[in-house]
Structures are given as C-alpha cells and as structure tokens.
Amino acid sequence: MSTNQGQAGKVVVSSCKNYGNPHCHESATQVALARRLAGIKGWEFGGQFDPSCRYDAPLYFVPSDTLVGHETARSVGVHCAHDLFGGVVPHAFVATKLLTHPLLQAGSAAPEGWSGRFAQQTEDAVLPGYSVFEKQDARAAAERLLGQSPVRIKQPGGIGGLGQSVITCMADLDALLASFDPDELEREGLVVEQNLSQVTTLSVGQIMIGTLLTTYYGTQRLTINHRGKEVYGGSDLLVVRGGFDVLQRLDMDEATRTAVTQACRYHEAALSCYSGMYVSRSNYDILQGVDEQGRWRSGVLEQSWRIGGATGAELAAVEAFQADPGLEQVAASTIEIYEEDPSVPPDAAIMFSGVDQHVGPLTKYSRLERNANP
Numbered sequence: 001m002s003t004n005q006g007q008a009g010k011v012v013v014s015s016c017k018n019y020g021n022p023h024c025h026e027s028a029t030q031v032a033l034a035r036r037l038a039g040i041k042g043w044e045f046g047g048q049f050d051p052s053c054r055y056d057a058p059l060y061f062v063p064s065d066t067l068v069g070h071e072t073a074r075s076v077g078v079h080c081a082h083d084l085f086g087g088v089v090p091h092a093f094v095a096t097k098l099l100t101h102p103l104l105q106a107g108s109a110a111p112e113g114w115s116g117r118f119a120q121q122t123e124d125a126v127l128p129g130y131s132v133f134e135k136q137d138a139r140a141a142a143e144r145l146l147g148q149s150p151v152r153i154k155q156p157g158g159i160g161g162l163g164q165s166v167i168t169c170m171a172d173l174d175a176l177l178a179s180f181d182p183d184e185l186e187r188e189g190l191v192v193e194q195n196l197s198q199v200t201t202l203s204v205g206q207i208m209i210g211t212l213l214t215t216y217y218g219t220q221r222l223t224i225n226h227r228g229k230e231v232y233g234g235s236d237l238l239v240v241r242g243g244f245d246v247l248q249r250l251d252m253d254e255a256t257r258t259a260v261t262q263a264c265r266y267h268e269a270a271l272s273c274y275s276g277m278y279v280s281r282s283n284y285d286i287l288q289g290v291d292e293q294g295r296w297r298s299g300v301l302e303q304s305w306r307i308g309g310a311t312g313a314e315l316a317a318v319e320a321f322q323a324d325p326g327l328e329q330v331a332a333s334t335i336e337i338y339e340e341d342p343s344v345p346p347d348a349a350i351m352f353s354g355v356d357q358h359v360g361p362l363t364k365y366s367r368l369e370r371n372a373n374p
Contacts, residue, residue: 011044012061013030013049028354032352036319041209046059062307087282090275093189096157102119102130109137118269128148130145131156132185133186149291203237206267209318213242214318235333255288286298287299320368332367339363351365
C-alpha cells in the first residue's frame, strides 16, 4: 500500500526528455497536466524527478510512458496505483499495440511473459488480427486476412497513426517486410490487423486520483496539420462519477454501448492475465467501421496507461467533481488546433500554445461543459 495517502507531497514528472523546452508541445503538455494534478491533490509541483535527490516528502509521479517492471517502479517509489498517474506493467509489450491481438498459432514466436489467455478473453472485443515476431508469421497472417479486406500493418509503439501502412496484396507486404531487420522484428514485433473504412474512433476510460474514481466514453476528432495530413484533433467525453458499472447504466446508442462493453472486457482481461499490473489512468481506443464486405465491425485498437490526448478533459471533469460533491456527470473536451493565432474560449485551460519545433504553430486546451446530457 502506498505511503502517500493522507500526507502532502510533491507531484513530479518523469521520462520527460525535453523538460523545460518551451518549443516541445509534448513536454509542455506533460508539465501543464502535472501542475493540474498537483492542484487536484493539494500538493506542490516538484518539477522533473531527480533520482539523485533525497526528497523530504511523498512523491506522485506523472510519467510520459507506462512504467515497465515492478522493480523499476519501486526503485523510484511507485508501489501502487495511488503513486502515479498512469500504470505499471510487468513486460514492455503489454504497454503496446501487441497486447491487442493473438499469436498466429500455437508455437509462434512470442516474447517472455506472453499470455494466451488474454486473447481468449478478448476475442469478441478486438478486430481480426495477429501480433507477429517473424516474417513468415507476418506473411501467413496477411494472407489469412487479405481474403476479408485490406490489411493494416502497425509498428507496436507508433502514436497517432505513425508507423502504419495499409496493404492490399502480398507484394506490398513483401516490400514492407524487406525494410525490417529480422532481429528487430523478433525484438519489437508487428501488428497485422484488418483495415476498416468509414471509421469512427471512440474512447472509453477511467481515472482514479485518491478516493475519486471517474469513468467516461467519448469520440475523437480529426484536424489537419501543417503538412495537410489528418491527425488527432481532440476528444469529446461524457464523464461520470464512479466506475464502469455506473457508466454502463447510462442511456447510449448501440454502437457506443458496444464500445463500452468491449473496453470493459479488455480492461478486465489485462488486469487478470498480467499479474501485478496496476493502473490509475486507463484509456481504450475503439475503432468502428465497415470491412470490405460492408459488414459493420467494432474492436479495441489499443490501450493507454499513461497521460494522453484526452487527459486535459479527464482532469477538467475531475476538477468539477472535486469542486461539487453533488455533481454526477459532466461533458468535457480537449481541442488541438494547428493555427498561428486561433480563437480560444475564455474558460479554456491551455496546455500548450506556441510554435512546436517539429509540428509548427499549435494550441492545445481543454474545457468543461457542466450540463451534460447522455
């Protein structure tokens, strides 16, 4: 059990490679969110974690990534979900897209710690696909799926659509696989997944900070970046006070209920199949669309047990629930705009506004709409 409960301490950021760099939107956002978490907890913001420093107060960590390994977590003072905003997993692959899909067959190459039970428990909650660690398995998986639709090949650690390719024939796959070193493929793996069209991405998640538990569903929006590409543009969430059971009692359309059910199954399977993992922030992206035969499909794409694009909205909801004990649900949003001087609502909580060194002018903010109607 954490020693942090009931004692004031410091909120620190970790794995923040560009801490203090005003031209890096990722680090600026991480710091802005950590400052808001410090306000929620009533703690001091302690900046970047320094492992050589002897801290005189309990620490609450806001890492940029899911922490891998219990020993690694304990070495910095993280012992349970109350010690961080994010999660701790026993193996690196558990924090990536590889977790979502099964191996091609019994005996296929897999990393140490792989659980076959997870795929059995989530079979109806994910899209058709496979996680592979050898070129021959990648080819066999693609051949199996190409009979149903085009196939999406995904590198496991890609964010925001990076590291992904859609193939329609085996020649395309062979050209792509030729760029991968066999040792790298064995070490990193690939996801081979059915590709859908006419898609919508939904998000389902849960936040625990101290004794306050909130859960939500919502949709993601797309925007156009400075290179003319469609990218993540924010999330619109409906957030309730309480757990998944409270969320599932809301009135919602059939597609949303399917997404919530699939996310709950994925969440429960991960916690039961990978012993010792724990999370205080979880987010599950669910893709819904149609396959090549026109059949409607829905499935969890990936999990996020770390700060993410929706976290500004998540914290806006937590702040509202904390301020009003009688409040049971709220609507909150995050917005990302690739413009030099965008119009920002006066009630917005800005996480970044400036010129990012890689993506150009960008503004990221969150805002709350108290009168939520499910």
